[in-house]
Amino acid sequence: MAEGQRPPEVDRVAASRRAVAARRERAALKRDVTTRVITPQELLRRAQSHPESPAGAMRITEFLTAIPAVGEGKRDRILASLEISPVKRLGGLGVRQRVVLRRFLDERWPEPAPRDARSNLIVLAGPTAVGKGTVAAHIKAHHPEILLSVSATTRAPRPGEVDGEHYFFVDDAEFDRLISSGELLEHATVHNAFRYGTPKAPIESALAEGRTVLLEIDLQGARQVREAAPDANLVFLLPPSWDELVQRLVGRGTEGEEERTRRLKTARRELASQGEFDHHVVNDDVARAAAEVAALAH
Ligand SMILES: Nc1ncnc2c1ncn2[C@@H]1O[C@H](COP(=O)(O)OP(=O)(O)OP(=O)(O)O)[C@@H](O)[C@H]1O
Numbered sequence: 251m252a253e254g255q256r257p258p259e260v261d262r263v264a265a266s267r268r269a270v271a272a273r274r275e276r277a278a279l280k281r282d283v284t285t286r287v288i289t290p291q292e293l294l295r296r297a298q299s300h301p302e303s304p305a306g307a308m309r310i311t312e313f314l315t316a317i318p319a320v321g322e323g324k325r326d327r328i329l330a331s332l333e334i335s336p337v338k339r340l341g342g343l344g345v346r347q348r349v350v351l352r353r354f355l356d357e358r359w360p361e362p363a364p365r366d367a368r369s370n371l372i373v374l375a376g377p378t379a380v381g382k383g384t385v386a387a388h389i390k391a392h393h394p395e396i397l398l399s400v401s402a403t404t405r406a407p408r409p410g411e412v413d414g415e416h417y418f419f420v421d422d423a424e425f426d427r428l429i430s431s432g433e434l435l436e437h438a439t440v441h442n443a444f445r446y447g448t449p450k451a452p453i454e455s456a457l458a459e460g461r462t463v464l465l466e467i468d469l470q471g472a473r474q475v476r477e478a479a480p481d482a483n484l485v486f487l488l489p490p491s492w493d494e495l496v497q498r499l500v501g502r503g504t505e506g507e508e509e510r511t512r513r514l515k516t517a518r519r520e521l522a523s524q525g526e527f528d529h530h531v532v533n534d535d536v537a538r539a540a541a542e543v544a545a546l547a548h
Pocket residue numbers: 376377378379380381382383384385498499501502533534535536
């Protein structure tokens with residue numbers, strides 16, 4: 251072997267490491283489709299624009315079974331009807347195959363259509379630990395023109411939380427009174443634990459003054475706001491990937507393992523409901539995501 255030349259086993263080890271890394275990336279992408287962090291159409295777009303990427307290297311069979319409603323039998327029937335060979339990779343599909351696949355996906359699993367900005371009431375929801383609180387706090391700090399609604403809750407304050415600033419901390423009797431006197435725009439029991447609700451009066455006066463109001467609430471609350479105020483702008487905050495969501499939840503360190511498992515189960519359900527929302531913002535960067543949400547203000 252010439253001096254300076256790498257021994258072949260070094261190249262083999264490097265190649266095998268690259269293959270393992272690529273397999274992991276493809277598995278993560280599959281998980282993102284299964285958990286609905288990204289749509290199948292989005293994965294297809296990535297494969298087309300970067301055929302050499304992990305998305306491009308994904309086999310059509312892996313891609314189809316990542317879609318929650320598709321098992322192996324259905325996958326084979328879809329491939330036969332679209333006349334696509336099961337050995338194809340997404341980045342290697344021909345033009346006809348891409349067109350028929352895209353049309354098929356749009357018919358069966360349509361992507362939510364973006365709607366125009368609608369009203370001054372913005373609702374920010376999304377799965378646990380996606381960063382709703384962080385993004386809302388950034389908007390509060392940088393956009394004084396937007397009112398961040400302060401919710402009432404029956405949970406106890408955490409260290410550093412101030413009554414009237416972070417929440418109105420109330421007991422069960424007071425929460426019942428707020429409901430029965432019609433003082434809440436919406437309310438829900440969140441994570442099967444404590445009750446949370448949005449006081450109506452401050453929102454109504456801010457909207458009457460022409461201000462924009464931001465609610466950072468859970469999915470059940472967002473649905474109630476849609477009923478009460480159909481013009482409200484519903485924004486779903488998405489994590490960059492499922493793995494990143496799990497890491498944020500674990501990294502925050504505020505829940506034990508049992509509670510984390512419960513929240514992640516709810517998160518899967520919530521991600522599956524993202525089609526109900528008017529806008530979808532990926533929280534890969536707090537300042538950018540906050541700017542996107544704030545830009546919806548009139
Ligand atoms: N863009 C981001 N990049 C990296 N980490 C982030 C980002 N946004 C938020 N985080 C971190 O993720 C964790 C969860 O954020 P946060 O508590 O704001 O989530 P949440 O959606 O309000 O959660 P919950 O609904 O459970 O109250 C925090 O540790 C936060 O610092």
